[in-house]
Amino acid sequence: MNKEEIINYFMQKGFLVGPGLFDKLNFNLQNVNDLDKLITNNDFLSSLNNSDILVNSLKEIGDFSSNKSLDNSNSEMSLKVVHREAITNNLDGVSNVNVIFSYNYKNKKKEVQDFVNYFKKRYEFLKRLLLLRPELQDSVSIARLSRKQEGDVVSIIGLVFNKLQTKNDNIILILEDQTGTHQVLFNKNKNELYNLAKDIVLDEVIGISGVVGNGIIFCNAVFFPDIPINHELKKSPDETYAVFISDIHFGIKNFLSGDFMKFIMWLRGEYGTGQQREIANKIKYLFVTGDVVEGVGIYPGQEEDLDIKDIYDQYEEATKYFKMIPEKIKIIICGGNHDAMRMSEPQPVFDKNISKGFYEIPNMIIVSNPALVNIHSSEGFPGFDVLMYHGASFPYFADNVPSIRDKGGIFRCDLIMKFLLQKRHLAPSHSSTLYIPDESSDHLVIEKVPDIFVSGHIHQITVSNYRNVSLINSSCWVVQSEDNAKRGIVPHPAKIPLINLKTREIKIMDFLDDDIKVLYSERMSLK
Known part of the structure; x- marks a missing residue:
């Protein structure tokens, strides 16, 4: 059995384990029966060091105080249980989130005139800018x-x-x-x-x-409409961090559950070096930019790739993971083309019937794709405007814009994002993405210049800056599938962009190995 299978085993049994566990295990384990024997072995349980190996009963989180233990009557060992309050008690300042724009879907029969009005609204707004x-x-x-x-x-x-x-x-x-x-x-x-x-x-x-x-x-x-060359580089008065992920794909067989669990443990302050845990303690915002689950019926033969074949169960699995994240961290989440919603953009918020667990998470803020969100405002400081867009239009422009195609195409999301900012539109060409025309406005127009522009879809990690707008394309949590290979997608999994809102410095943290590695972007500036 590999590490990922072992972590999944413990999760199914209701335990959250730390990476130090693997030092205690014999990797000649062949199957689940061997683990069943091991987990009932008193000597093995007694050998676990609670300071290095966190073994939490997920069922008991919130039912015990931070200094209470769950006694094991069959051994001398106690399983340390972390109370939710113990994780969230470090709140230096308020995690402020204000949704500026999230698409409110209205059922309406679309007519030819709706398309005409849609392009008129686009033209009129961009003309005013020009x-x-x-x-x-x-x-x-x-x-x-x-x-x-x-x-x-x-x-x-x-x-x-x-x-x-x-x-x-x-x-x-x-x-x-x-x-x-x-x-x-x-x-x-x-x-x-x-x-x-x-x-x-x-x-x-x-x-x-x-x-x-x-x-x-x-x-x-x-x-071009472009963004102003003198756009202000905002910096927070206090040291606070925002983290960006996307394309988790809960429900697919090649989901990196072990690495994602390390990420959650780091957010909880239970994994990483002392300095890395200190940073985790200052994280107040987690952005999840689409493709939360793998979905069902997305491409031919997908069922063979699924570990969880029911869409409701996929969202239930996602909910289980998100509930482990400390409440002090606001989770701002939108959908993508794999999620259970219409494919046409703008995509509405998650369906309450399918992903009902999301609506029970108190620190989760659910928005449309795209969406504009303001974070970390305070008296005397306007906060940061974050533009979220999953990125379904990216492959089109990677293929059809010569300067982007010649410099790497789909592997240069930084150039694609810069290009879209210059056009002030997330999908300017009619055939670049599926869309629903809204007679009142073109919701894919970038009306307000963001401070941070975050996307996903491509499974590649890129970080850059254009005219003081931080450009972030998030990584993924899956290894390459056969469908990815057919579409030319080469994943860079388990890499996390982390932005210091006080300095605007962006680090990339790599969770793919046993130890967290801190990487820095090579493309920090675009002229």
Whole structure:
């Protein structure tokens, strides 16, 4: 039996064990019968050192005070039981969480006009952002271009309707606004401008300035909604930490249950070095960005990969783990494409009937995908705005944006996230993700510039910074499956981005081995 099977065995018996246990075990154990004999052996139980090997009865957490023991009448050993209150009594300051945006799903029959209104709302908001640029303040509608003479310098703002390449390798964009369409040519001899044009995708909103020609504008400059270059780098007045995970996939056979349990034990202050436990004691926020469970019927042949085949049981398993996390840590959680909810974005909150256990966890805050959440505000400090998005659109842009594709594609989530911030949209192209049009607003538009942008989906750990926005793509808790391999996903499992809100320094902690390793990001800045 391997370590993971042994940990699962103890969990099924109702015990939470520490890593020191493995020093006491004989790894010639062949099967469950050997463990059954071992766990009833008084000499083995007596040899356990409670200071190094935490053996907690999960059923008894909360039923005993912090100094109370559960006596074993058949041996001299007592199993130490940690009361929930003992874990949560260190509350230096309040864990403040305010949900700025979480999608409120309303059943409504969708009509063609809903799609029209959806793109109108997108265009109108992004146009307002672009009009803040001095170069675009004199922009005209496309209909008014007919009044211009050849050689006039003009600027327009439009949504990219089509993109073409001429036989001379120039690029032509067809832009549209509410008054019409017009062609804009990017000359291949203007290298910088031409490279920008190559990365432009369908349905994004841009501004251009150029010279009027015969039925065409020769582009001299292109402008994106982007985020301000002077966006403030906020820092908390106190040393507090936020942790980010995603893609746990409870219910799949290749779930790294042992490593995830180490992570939870670390959050509880029961695992790691003294310094690592000290950091854990200062964690107040845990973000879980989608794909909490493996789901059912997600891809052909998935049933063969499932350890838990019932979706209700998958969420029950997830609830069991989340309930072990100290209440002082606020868990902010959203769904992903594997979760039991509609695939189309924005995805609503978890269904109360399917994942009812989540709604019984007092420190869990459930939001939609995407969502915008403010954390750690206090008197005189506005807090941090955290944009959560699982990342279903990422593969599309990894494949269709040349500059990203040439630098690593799907393995460069940092570049994808930067790209989406520049476009101020999480999925600007119509075919980049499944979506439901909302006639009142395009909820995938990035209206408010976040301080932290966190995602998942790709199973890769990346950390970066763009114009003082921390970009975090979370790791996963599974090894590569056959489905991952088919889709080109190479997991970097059990790695945790951890941000110090006082310094904005981000560390990556690796739980894949017996000891926690602290890694640092190699890509801490993007210009």
